[in-house]
Amino acid sequence: MEEKAKMRRLSTWKLKLRMFLATVLLFGLIYAILMVVGSILGLGGPLFYALLGFGVIFLQYLISPKIVELTMNVHYVSEAEAPRLHAMVDELARRAGIPKPRVGIAEIALPNAFAFGRTKADGRVCVTRGILNLLDEEELRAVLGHEISHIKHSDMIVMTLVSAVPLICYYIFWSTVFSRDDEANLVGIAALIAYFIGQLIVLFISRTREYYADQGSVEIGGQPHKLASALYKLVYGSAQFNRDDLKQVEGVKAFFLNDVSAAYGEIEDLRQLDMNMDGTIDLAELQRIKYGGVKVGMGARILELLSTHPNMLKRVERLSKFT
Template sequence: MGRIGTWKLKLRMFLATIFLFAIIYVILMLIGSIMGFGGPLFYMLLGLGIILLQYLISPSIVEATMRVEYVSPEEAPRLHAMVEELAMKAGIPKPRVGIADIGIPNAFAFGRTKSDGRVCVTRGILRLLDEEELKAVLGHEISHIRHNDMIVMTLVSAIPLICYYIYISSIFSRDRDMSLIGLLALVAYLIGQLIVLFISRVREYYADYGSVEIGGQPHKLASALYKLVYGSAASEEDEIREVEGLKAFFVNDVSRATAEIEDLRQVDLDMNGTISEGELQQIKYRDVKIGAAARIMELLSTHPNMLKRIKRLSELT
């Protein structure tokens, strides 16, 4: 992917974000033309309030839902050493390090700013990955912090929510113009949600690239992603439902893991449960087949199709 691939990812995120803000701007201006300045001002303040609330309380929600316990360097020396090394290479302050009491193998990053970053792993991932695979995954999460993804996603995800509030408050209005705006807001909400999902998927690609940029080996990250899909598919359904609302924080979409397994048979050529450097090299020079259903489901997911993601990683070898 290299510099050109990174530039394309940045351009896609920029254009999608601009389009998202354009949607809310048009709706607010239409409301303003009907109600005067009070309408847009109210929803603008509402939007700012939603963004601020999400910004302030989201770390606490993540900590509680994921059952995070922060660990000291004495309690988890290797984990701290990896996070410290990666943070130094990424040029950000060392994040707090935590372990989530969850069996689903995964990792996640959150926080309000780079200096408030937190990187956590689940107990499941510590049992599943080897050290280099874990390092590559941690590099992915460190890259999310480096790219300010927590702030970006908080900001853009608030916009469809504002559209939804406009829809709810306008759809039953006796004023015909306001009712039409309500319907427009509903359409904008649905489109906005798809754009937010698109931005989230692009940022996952960007974080994969960031992991390699700060020292993660492409085949080790690919192997880790492959293992995480199988590990998620083998997890208890009750545990997956428990974290459903926060699965966007994870490295992969845990809800789609079972559906992705069949396609992933194309990358583990010797079927030994890992992806070697040689296997990733072979993927680079051949096509992979992704079914129509998988392509459609990807549009409704916070994460890219895993086979496409591994194919992208092969381009970094």
């Protein structure tokens, strides 16, 4: 038991270090771009675009909960309407040390869950109608623990802030790319390059926070093999979902537990997890992964760089370390 606790502490330290270094690199990138713009165009240029970028992000921060609610067709449920769901959220929130989030159900068939809100006190945890018909109680508890960990770690605020950096670079690019001034054109090209680099860093931070939320679920009582099994089922559920209906929620897929767009391509790889082919991942299977590892192809590793979520094989392998 002490060995597991020590390993979780070490894992937490590594995750925090990765997120800190990525964030420093991201804001260092925008600082360098703004310094170059300032030296060429004058002090008004970078200040204006910085304020514009953060203004847009602040507006997004204010209205995003309503956008998510409308896109996902969310309605909030009372304890009388969903007693089991409320009981699990209440228990996990107390374990996490945060106020109990509002509990909602999204009336979409895609099996998944998500958390959103402006602050910890404004947190909302929602499950889709599809996930309620797919997971057993302990799998659902592990999923809810993951989402509550997102609220505990203030991921909504963190991702909103880091998303501002590529946005500012994008504004600078569009404001200079059609200029007749050669120096301004060079700034525009540099801003475009910084935009793409910034996006990759934001995606890296997003993937790291998914690992962190997985670990958070384990720390507040979720069983690693139950979370792994839930993720396995969600990939299959996403892959079987109607492609046209899937497009309607792709704009908010970063909120989901897995990358629903990548699910179809992940099915073949996931067969190496379910060794007895019963549609779940049990403790014995997860422990075999712990010692035997997984095989992640080069193509999957490259695609992961462009995803908001970690490669599912790597994610399950990491969960196996907590058994």
